[in-house]
Amino acid sequence: xxxxGPSPALFFDTISAYHRxxxxxxxxxxDLFTLIAGGQRTATQLASACQASPRxxxxxxxxxxxxxxxxKHDDQYELSPDAAVLLNRQSPAYLGGxxxxxxxxxxxxxxxxLTAAVRRGGTxxxxxGTVSHDNPIWVAFARAMGPLMQVPARLLAELLGGDVxxxxxxxxxxxxxxxxxxxxxxxxxxxxxxxxDWPNVLAVAAENARRAGVSERHALRPGSAFxxxxxxxxxxxxxxxxLHHFDxxxxxxxxxxxxxxxxxNGRALTLEFIPNPDRISPPETATFxxxxxxxTAQGDAYTFTEYQQVFAxxxxxxxxxxxxxxxxxxxxxxxxx
Numbered sequence: 018x019x020x021x022g023p024s025p026a027l028f029f030d031t032i033s034a035y036h037r038x039x040x041x042x043x044x045x046x047x048d049l050f051t052l053i054a055g056g057q058r059t060a061t062q063l064a065s066a067c068q069a070s071p072r073x074x075x076x077x078x079x080x081x082x083x084x085x086x087x088x089k090h091d092d093q094y095e096l097s098p099d100a101a102v103l104l105n106r107q108s109p110a111y112l113g114g115x116x117x118x119x120x121x122x123x124x125x126x127x128x129x130x131l132t133a134a135v136r137r138g139g140t141x142x143x144x145x146g147t148v149s150h151d152n153p154i155w156v157a158f159a160r161a162m163g164p165l166m167q168v169p170a171r172l173l174a175e176l177l178g179g180d181v182x183x184x185x186x187x188x189x190x191x192x193x194x195x196x197x198x199x200x201x202x203x204x205x206x207x208x209x210x211x212x213x214d215w216p217n218v219l220a221v222a223a224e225n226a227r228r229a230g231v232s233e234r235h236a237l238r239p240g241s242a243f244x245x246x247x248x249x250x251x252x253x254x255x256x257x258x259x260l261h262h263f264d265x266x267x268x269x270x271x272x273x274x275x276x277x278x279x280x281x282n283g284r285a286l287t288l289e290f291i292p293n294p295d296r297i298s299p300p301e302t303a304t305f306x307x308x309x310x311x312x313t314a315q316g317d318a319y320t321f322t323e324y325q326q327v328f329a330x331x332x333x334x335x336x337x338x339x340x341x342x343x344x345x346x347x348x349x350x351x352x353x354x
Contacts, residue, residue: 134310213240
């Protein structure tokens, strides 16, 4: 029989978790991962390259090795496999730029008022939080989060299936960086994409479309998804990382707009953080609900059953659930008929 008593380890790991955040941010700002990838392996070499203190670099690099971002052999550091792909600035999958959005003061402020948000049942920093009218935070999101969305965008495009030469008409709602519509355009060379979002956000989507070589098939529809005419008919409506910002009645209204904009055989593709019915698994998905509590007035991480009901209420005939490994997100494909 075990005699081990209660452990304070989880408490201390959680209460000091911001140490990990700031260590990673410091390493990204100093470009340590890129320098190590380039051959600077010792604390002295790294300190010289990034104009920092050898002692400071050594302590930071040791901490990153403890966390698992680096590996240490004698006095030399090397990147972990994940860091080599995701934190080397020369890698096409580099994620360091996402800190510009994930650690923006506006988001951090929302979590600093989490107690008040719990009491209120929604964000305590304003009436609407991050979904306020034409909020500039979404420009930061569009510019910073693109690399993180490459894989889910490709997986979502693959869910469309069928002949890649089919001439799809696609509406990308709350397009942001535009990568979901762009991924469809890349997979289906006859597809035409209409991206809907605020004008300043669409400027980023247009840049990405030009960079991907699909700008001739990528049109812009500026405005609020609640106010602007969606147009149509479309074969596909993309609702990616959008519905979680709102309560279920509002989601139903947006689903109804999608239904009205679709051709008779059209589909709505929803990408979201969709937890299991217990709402605590899988953990990397289910924890997203806290982000919605802190940053929005009424958003949440909804279950598939809830999305089924939302789309059925809007008139869709049926909805399918799809996991999208290795991402932490899931998809719902809803059929108009």
